[in-house]
Amino acid sequence: MGWPFWAAPFIFIPMVMVFPLLALFLTANSSPQHPPQKRFDEIAKQAEVARIADRVDEAIVLYSEGLRLRPSWSDGWWLLGSLLYDQDRFPEAKEAFKRFVATTPKPGPAYAFLALCEYETREYDKSLQHFQAWGRKGSSGTGELIDVAGFHWALLLTQEGRFPEALYLLAAKAQKVGRSPALVEAMGLASLRMTNLPEDYPSEKRELVWLAGEAAFYSAVGQHDREEECAAKLLMHYSQEPNVHYFRGTLFGFQKERAEAAREYQEELKLSPQHVPAMVELALVQIDDFKPAEAAPLAGRAVALDPKNYRAHYALGRALFETDRFQESSDHLETAKQLAPGSAPIRFALAKAYKALGRSKEAERESSAFLSLRGKEEISAPPQGKNALPEQPGPPK
Amino acid sequence: MIVSSIIVLSLSSVLSQVQTAAAPHSGAPKRVETGSAASTASSFEQLSKNADKARTENRDEEAIPLYERGLHLQPRWKEGLWYLSTILYEKERYANARDLLRRFVSQDPDVGPGWALLGMSEFQTREYTRSLEHLRHAMALGMGGRKEMTQSVFYFVAVLLTRFEQYSDSTSMMLAMIKSGQQSDLLVEPLGLAALRMPLLPAEIPADRHELVRMAGKGALALEAQRQEEAQNLFSGMVAAYPNEPGVHFLYGAFLLDVRPEDGVAEMRRELQVSPFHVPARLRLAEEYVKEERPDEALPLVQEAIKLEPGHAPARMMLGEVLVAKGDLAGGIRELETAEKSAPQTVRIHWDLLRAYAASGRGKDATREKEEIERLNRPDAGH
Numbered sequence: 001m002g003w004p005f006w007a008a009p010f011i012f013i014p015m016v017m018v019f020p021l022l023a024l025f026l027t028a029n030s031s032p033q034h035p036p037q038k039r040f041d042e043i044a045k046q047a048e049v050a051r052i053a054d055r056v057d058e059a060i061v062l063y064s065e066g067l068r069l070r071p072s073w074s075d076g077w078w079l080l081g082s083l084l085y086d087q088d089r090f091p092e093a094k095e096a097f098k099r100f101v102a103t104t105p106k107p108g109p110a111y112a113f114l115a116l117c118e119y120e121t122r123e124y125d126k127s128l129q130h131f132q133a134w135g136r137k138g139s140s141g142t143g144e145l146i147d148v149a150g151f152h153w154a155l156l157l158t159q160e161g162r163f164p165e166a167l168y169l170l171a172a173k174a175q176k177v178g179r180s181p182a183l184v185e186a187m188g189l190a191s192l193r194m195t196n197l198p199e200d201y202p203s204e205k206r207e208l209v210w211l212a213g214e215a216a217f218y219s220a221v222g223q224h225d226r227e228e229e230c231a232a233k234l235l236m237h238y239s240q241e242p243n244v245h246y247f248r249g250t251l252f253g254f255q256k257e258r259a260e261a262a263r264e265y266q267e268e269l270k271l272s273p274q275h276v277p278a279m280v281e282l283a284l285v286q287i288d289d290f291k292p293a294e295a296a297p298l299a300g301r302a303v304a305l306d307p308k309n310y311r312a313h314y315a316l317g318r319a320l321f322e323t324d325r326f327q328e329s330s331d332h333l334e335t336a337k338q339l340a341p342g343s344a345p346i347r348f349a350l351a352k353a354y355k356a357l358g359r360s361k362e363a364e365r366e367s368s369a370f371l372s373l374r375g376k377e378e379i380s381a382p383p384q385g386k387n388a389l390p391e392q393p394g395p396p397k
Numbered sequence: 398m399i400v401s402s403i404i405v406l407s408l409s410s411v412l413s414q415v416q417t418a419a420a421p422h423s424g425a426p427k428r429v430e431t432g433s434a435a436s437t438a439s440s441f442e443q444l445s446k447n448a449d450k451a452r453t454e455n456r457d458e459e460a461i462p463l464y465e466r467g468l469h470l471q472p473r474w475k476e477g478l479w480y481l482s483t484i485l486y487e488k489e490r491y492a493n494a495r496d497l498l499r500r501f502v503s504q505d506p507d508v509g510p511g512w513a514l515l516g517m518s519e520f521q522t523r524e525y526t527r528s529l530e531h532l533r534h535a536m537a538l539g540m541g542g543r544k545e546m547t548q549s550v551f552y553f554v555a556v557l558l559t560r561f562e563q564y565s566d567s568t569s570m571m572l573a574m575i576k577s578g579q580q581s582d583l584l585v586e587p588l589g590l591a592a593l594r595m596p597l598l599p600a601e602i603p604a605d606r607h608e609l610v611r612m613a614g615k616g617a618l619a620l621e622a623q624r625q626e627e628a629q630n631l632f633s634g635m636v637a638a639y640p641n642e643p644g645v646h647f648l649y650g651a652f653l654l655d656v657r658p659e660d661g662v663a664e665m666r667r668e669l670q671v672s673p674f675h676v677p678a679r680l681r682l683a684e685e686y687v688k689e690e691r692p693d694e695a696l697p698l699v700q701e702a703i704k705l706e707p708g709h710a711p712a713r714m715m716l717g718e719v720l721v722a723k724g725d726l727a728g729g730i731r732e733l734e735t736a737e738k739s740a741p742q743t744v745r746i747h748w749d750l751l752r753a754y755a756a757s758g759r760g761k762d763a764t765r766e767k768e769e770i771e772r773l774n775r776p777d778a779g780h
Contacts, residue, residue, distance in 0.1 A: 056503070057503055057504050057506075060503070061473075087499060087503045088499045088527065089496075089499050089500060089503060090496075091496060181560070181561050181562055181596060182526060198523070199522065199523040199524065200523070203598070203600045203601045204601070204603065204604070206597050206598070206601035207595070207597060207601065207603050207606075210596060210597075225673075225674075226674055229672070229673060229674060233643065236641070237603065237605070
């Protein structure tokens with residue numbers, strides 16, 4: 001019988017590679033007289049030798065065999081998972097990392113690897129959970145792992161609709177490692193509030209996403225002239241697309257160009273009258289422009305449309321405060337605090353509201369909370385991301 | 398549409414060859430057969446025979462579960478991995494095909510067609526980074542003389558290079574494909590995208606820019622075929638129809654620099670008005686100024702280009718050329734050496750260095766560069 005087509009030009013190579021493997025299988029299975037401990041030790045040793053010699057396929061077979069003999073071999077699961085991961089064999093690597101996580105007291109970076117495998121096998125909920133577990137345990141791992149895991153975590157946050165958190169991670173990566181086409185694409189999706197992954201958004205949106213990503217990237221690294229150019233190109237072709245004006249408004253907002261930001265939020269609201277984030281950001285601009293009476297109804301509409309939106313309650317609370325409606329202000333700020341307990345600006349605003357209400361003890365408590373939260377991220381992010389906090393008010397006065 | 402027809406062609410060719418070859422099962426690891434192991438082996442033998450039979454008789458829907466069961470019994474069964482993945486690819490079940498192919502290439506890492514089909518599957522699942530990496534690996538390994546598969550792989554690599562903003566590499570590759578007989582119609586849009594420096598796949602071209610991209614691609618093809626008049630008409634028509642689109646004036650300007658340099662310079666300047674951060678426009682302008690012995694005008698353009706893209710080898714090369722033109726041999730050599738480190742395969746940098754070393758009396762270094770140029774110009778240099 002002949003070989004199939006792929007082997008024809010390479011027939012000697014596969015044969016040469018197969019023989020040692022066959023020999024290993026035959027050895028492993030034709031020596032029943034070996035006591036299990038001895039067999040395990042031999043296999044573990046052979047696996048290590050194969051791994052170190054970069055005979056990856058052979059090492060995978062040997063680790064699998066060793067783990068069949070001793071399923072509690074924690075290091076074996078880790079090494080097998082790592083080898084499979086390097087081969088892009090994610091379904092198998094995922095199982096190995098799962099076993100490692102289950103058999104070791106401190107899984108550390110294994111959570112990130114498990115999450116990355118689950119991303120590839122499209123188990124996005126589990127992947128997100130494991131990224132969060134990894135973050136809670138301190139985001140340990142090599143610099144490369146932190147970059148890759150942080151990036152994929154951000155993609156999943158975008159898919160979940162948690163755009164500021166996603167951009168927070170991506171902006172940190174932009175500052176740390178610079179520009180790449182993949183990063184630009186990810187930033188574009190999050191900036192346009194598209195709950196998509198790079199693999200699943202409509203092809204016709206590619207240029208839109210790319211241009212928004214370019215603008216977001218240059219904004220993150222502080223090259224505002226290039227940001228401007230990209231944003232202008234974006235508006236040239238896509239001014240009628242949802243979220244484009246909103247995004248442009250946020251870019252102006254970062255540069256404290258409030259009038260331009262307000263104009264863009266208003267443009268967005270013309271296109272999408274129910275656009276809650278545009279309402280909220282416009283209300284916040286109006287508050288900063290000493291127009292709280294205009295901001296309050298807008299923020300109120302945002303709260304009515306999306307009662308779980310902490311930033312809408314925050315905007316409304318601030319607008320009410322500025323119009324001396326302190327009790328109502330504190331009510332909304334308390335709701336905001338419940339929805340986003342890690343947000344420093346909310347605590348700051350709440351401290352002011354309590355103070356105005358004469359609730360000095362509570363005001364002090366919130367001031368302390370503000371001081372301890374300031375500078376911390378609002379999600380459990382990898383450590384390098386701390387410089388990219390999206391909102392930073394001044395200290396309490 | 399065009400691309401999928403290429404794939405289908407290449408796969409039909411693959412499968413027709415596969416169908417004429419009976420597959421041995423020597424890739425499957427053997428175990429000592431005792432008791433149930435013997436019956437497993439016998440049921441595996443039967444399954445694999447039935448799977449092959451169903452496949453060769455084009456009963457793919459029956460073949461798929463048979464191969465799956467065979468692979469469940471013998472996960473390292475190479476023929477099973479290959480045949481099942483090719484069937485799944487044809488059925489457009491790309492993610493399933495991809496997972497099997499990853500197992501296949503893990504066992505047989507030196508088989509070019511395995512990497513090629515893996516890369517093409519990943520292209521379909523939109524894992525573009527991996528796809529490009531694996532298709533390039535397939536190119537390096539070779540596809541065993543399979544012309545259609547080779548053409549498909551080259552096509553995918555070229556369009557992915559554009560998407561990853563490697564426009565020069567992409568363009569060079571497509572022009573080489575045309576020279577080697579690839580049908581140029583297939584490459585009109587890919588070439589247009591690369592020429593306009595739009596990081597999109599042909600399927601991602603916005604509806605209102607299709608005509609622009611086609612004009613750019615046709616113009617580039619006309620230029621390549623030295624049909625100057627046709628190129629002139631296409632490029633000038635493109636500029637008239639799309640005066641505010643990025644990349645348009647650059648493309649026309651690059652054409653004009655060779656035929657009417659003054660007009661070319663004007664077009665490049667227009668491009669910089671439309672795209673103030675356009676690095677290649679700066680470099681082409683600087684090149685023209687050096688040619689016209691106006692290095693002082695070239696210098697700020699190159700310095701700006703380097704500021705915009707500090708690691709860009711062509712910018713370093715151009716800076717070296719400008720400094721040499723200004724008489725600063727030591728500074729020029731320093732920049733050219735930096736460029737050489739980043740792009741050792743670029744023959745022009747070696748020529749620049751050869752001349753600069755010779756002018757500085759560094760005969761040995763000049764000889765070394767001469768030898769390097771000869772080496773790079775050999776057909777087997779692999780660049």
